[in-house]
Amino acid sequence: MxxxxxxxxxxxxxxxxxxxxxxxxxxxxxxxxxxxxxxxxxxxxxxxxxxxxxxxxxxxxxxxxxxxxxxxxxxxxxxxxxxxxxxxxxxxxxxxxxxxxxxxxxxxxxxxxxxxxxxxxxxxxxxxxxxxxxxxxxxxxxxxDTAFHAGHDKLARSFALPQDMRDKGIRRYGFHGLSYEWISQVLARDYPDLHAGRVVIGHLGNGASLCALKAGVSVDTTMSMTALDGIPMGTRSGSMDPGAILYMLHDLDLGVETVQDILYERSGLKGLSGLTNDVEALLQSEDPQATFALEYFALKAAQYAAMMAVSMGGIDAVVFTGGIGEHAAPVREAILARLRFLGDFKVVVIPTNEERMMATHAKKLLRSAA
Structure with missing residues (x-):
């Protein structure tokens, strides 16, 4: 057996x-x-x-x-x-x-x-x-998914909120950690020079984020307390002015559930294009709003990639993974074109494998409990 x-x-x-x-x-x-x-x-x-x-x-x-x-x-x-x-x-x-x-x-x-x-x-x-x-x-x-980022220092994990709010767990956690951990292991095996350096990883899919990987360790990431923060995604807004959310709640009287639905289900590429969150369909579309949505996504991804570079003191490589990162070459190129001012850095595409990462963790846990 x-x-x-x-x-x-x-x-x-x-x-x-x-x-x-x-x-x-x-x-x-x-x-x-x-x-x-x-x-x-x-x-x-x-x-x-x-x-x-x-x-x-x-x-x-x-x-x-x-x-x-x-x-x-x-x-x-x-x-x-x-x-x-x-x-x-x-x-x-x-x-x-x-x-x-x-x-x-x-x-x-x-x-x-x-x-x-x-x-x-x-x-x-x-x-x-x-x-x-x-x-x-x-x-x-x-x-x-949050575990890989658990070692972030206080500067990276804190919001500029009163201490009593931070004591209640309102802080930055980060997500896509199983994917980033897998990429870190692949880099260590196949690109040891990059693994030892400063790498921005873009996990770009219907959910999307970036991670600053320094010497194989996560030091910063774009998602924070929830998986809504950071760059825009398939249907999620990404970062936005908290005052705009208060405006929707108080002045437009939309209600919490309606605002949650807008931010999680009706925004991002879907909201910007007014069409779909399917990147392949957006790339094939001649609708100017489809082009706008993709350009917006690339701009924000590049801006946040530069932010990750600041957290590491430079950049040696950009790694793309996830459905968009692995398969949508025009989107990758649009992001990279906006990052060229940072100088020379290597670009690698690595398929993620969260399931194998999970199996590896489970095997280790079962062995330790035996």
Whole structure:
């Protein structure tokens, strides 16, 4: 019987999974459910190498998506024994800087963080709840997107707020840490000279941020207390004047839920273009608003990249990852064109692999607990 790790990466409208065989973390099976809440579809690469593509019912939610994944795994189970189910959890707050085995107390503390990551945390935790029922007997392990940034110094993690507010946990945390940690490991292996230097990593996708990596360690990042801050994203606004939010609430009388929906779901590339948050579609569009949205994104990404360079005292390389960073060359070039004034630096594109990073963490945690 082969011992395996089932890794689940639950997003706001997707569920990615990979099954890794111990001890070498060979991928036995992988796939993803996309379009949850719209037109759900499951794609998978089976143990025999065959690829499948299945439409799911329109009412498929995250719980049903996970059920479909678990059923698919059972149909192709090659005498596997699941040693653990590993989950990406976006927000670990101040309490969780390392992966942990999920207990009822851990769940309670993670649920308290839902207001800080309303697009992601509920789905992350729903995946844990569902897997506990569908894969009973295997421990659940949570890996946190905030953990890689936990070592930021006080200057990098603080807001200019009164001390009593900072004492309540209102501070900069940073996200996409599993992706940045993976990139750091790849740099150490394949580009040791860059790993030892000053690197700006752009994790650019529907969610987007930048990280200042100095000698392999995160020293600053563009997202802060929530995954709404920093550069504009697919549907999220990125940084904006807090006074504008107060204006929407007090003067336009929009209400908290409406403003939250505007900032998280109706802004970013979608809001700027008035069309879509699909970068490929925007690149192909002749609508001037599509061009405007992409130019705005590139400008802000470059401005924040320069900010990351300041945090490191210079820049030796820019690394692109994520769906946009890996595949949208015109967007990369538009960002780089605005950074040339910084002088010579190397440019590298590295695919991210959050799932393998999570499996690596889980393997280490299980070994230490044995």
């Amino acid at each position: 082969n011992e395996t790790l089932l890794v689940l990466n639950t997003g706001s409208s997707s569920l990615k999974f990979q099954i890794f065989e111990e001890p070498d973390l060979t991928v036995l099976m992988s796939g993803k459910v996309t379009g949850i809440g719209d037109t759900p579809e499951m794609r998978a690469k089976l143990p025999n190498g065959r690829e499948t593509r299945t439409s799911l019912p329109a009412d498929t939610d995250h719980d049903r998506a996970l059920s479909a994944v678990m059923n698919l795994i059972r149909d192709h189970d090659h005498a596997w024994r699941t040693a653990a189910v590993v989950h990406r959890v976006v927000h670990g707050g101040q309490d969780f800087a390392e992966p942990v085995v999920v207990t009822p107390e851990v769940m309670r503390r993670l649920e308290a963080l839902i207001p800080l990551a309303p697009l992601h945390q509920p789905h992350n935790l729903a995946g844990i709840t569902a897997s506990a029922r569908l894969a009973s007997g295997a421990p659940d392990i949570a890996c946190f």
